[in-house]
Amino acid sequence: MLPKITRFSLSISHSQTGIRARVIRALVRVKYPDGLHLMPLRLSSLLPFLEHDGGLYHTEGGLNAINRKMAELIIRNGGSVKTKTTVQKILVKDRKAYGIRVDDKDVLYDAVVANADFAYMATELIDNDQLRTYTHEKVAKKDYSVSTMNIYLGLDTLLPFSHHQIVFSDDYDDYLRKLSKGEFTDDISYYIHNPSVIDKTMAPEGKSALYLLVPLPNMTSPKDWTSYQSHIESLVYQSIKKKFDIDLEAHTLTKMIITPKDWQDDYNVYQGAVFNLSHKLSQMMYFRPHNNFEDIKGLYLVGGGTHPGSGLPTIYQSAIITSKYLEKG
Numbered sequence: 001m002l003p004k005i006t007r008f009s010l011s012i013s014h015s016q017t018g019i020r021a022r023v024i025r026a027l028v029r030v031k032y033p034d035g036l037h038l039m040p041l042r043l044s045s046l047l048p049f050l051e052h053d054g055g056l057y058h059t060e061g062g063l064n065a066i067n068r069k070m071a072e073l074i075i076r077n078g079g080s081v082k083t084k085t086t087v088q089k090i091l092v093k094d095r096k097a098y099g100i101r102v103d104d105k106d107v108l109y110d111a112v113v114a115n116a117d118f119a120y121m122a123t124e125l126i127d128n129d130q131l132r133t134y135t136h137e138k139v140a141k142k143d144y145s146v147s148t149m150n151i152y153l154g155l156d157t158l159l160p161f162s163h164h165q166i167v168f169s170d171d172y173d174d175y176l177r178k179l180s181k182g183e184f185t186d187d188i189s190y191y192i193h194n195p196s197v198i199d200k201t202m203a204p205e206g207k208s209a210l211y212l213l214v215p216l217p218n219m220t221s222p223k224d225w226t227s228y229q230s231h232i233e234s235l236v237y238q239s240i241k242k243k244f245d246i247d248l249e250a251h252t253l254t255k256m257i258i259t260p261k262d263w264q265d266d267y268n269v270y271q272g273a274v275f276n277l278s279h280k281l282s283q284m285m286y287f288r289p290h291n292n293f294e295d296i297k298g299l300y301l302v303g304g305g306t307h308p309g310s311g312l313p314t315i316y317q318s319a320i321i322t323s324k325y326l327e328k329g
Helices: 046-054 064-076 118-125 136-140 172-180 225-244 260-266 312-328
Strands: 005-008 025-032 035-042 056-059 087-093 096-102 105-108 112-114 147-155 164-167 190-193 208-216 252-258 299-301
Touching: 087 118, 096 112, 118 136, 147 225, 147 260, 164 225, 208 225, 225 260, 252 260, 299 312
Parallel strands: 112 299
Antiparallel strands: 005 056, 025 035, 087 096, 096 105, 147 208, 147 252, 164 190, 190 208
């Protein structure tokens, strides 16, 4: 039985008017095993339109329910899932992948599918002499996305936030300009996710789970995160108090925070750039690393760093594309 899916409408609020939507027209190439498919897109407005027009879907129990169900399907079909193991290297000879090194042991396979952060994979898991298009030096010169600071809270009550809510900076254009230049500012924007408003399985009865996301520069912009983490956290709590008259800290029972440095050091995200390669036109869709990795035969890619791009629906699409390549052999 698949996880329960609940449909809901998107709610977005903001603190000011006059936010300009910049729409870019482009003809984007989507690469499938049977050739190229051309798809015209209004790149910056496609996803918001789909969300507002058709609504979104929420998986009961959160997105991890999808991962757990996928693991069950793998095991049911004769596969195995190993956790708490470290993949140290993708084994490659003459630009052909033949296995992986896991906890100092070489395990041989006919093909390797990598869902690691692409830049981390290319620079840390593959010997440089086996790469051509994406050598370590070339990967270092690519443009990378912003990072985020994620605040996960367990609360003693259900607070009156919408399921999805965005709080914009007082000067949103200036915030975006600084973010694109890797500059920090106290005039932050952030996203609030309050899944407990529609999903009672997210927390014990009478309590709730809340998730806050703050887009920030990645690790190419130096910052002492041992102290700056508390500063950003304080800015978010002050903003929520001012805009919603809610003392979030007074309701917090437990919390976990992931900073850009944590993304880099603990989750193997290159430069802490959580959306992988930046989404400028020359690094989007067809121009991202291909699912049937062009540098190494027998190595297939899936995830936000490969084609077609970031975002969960797009990542699942990359898995579909990769599976078709695997079927073809």
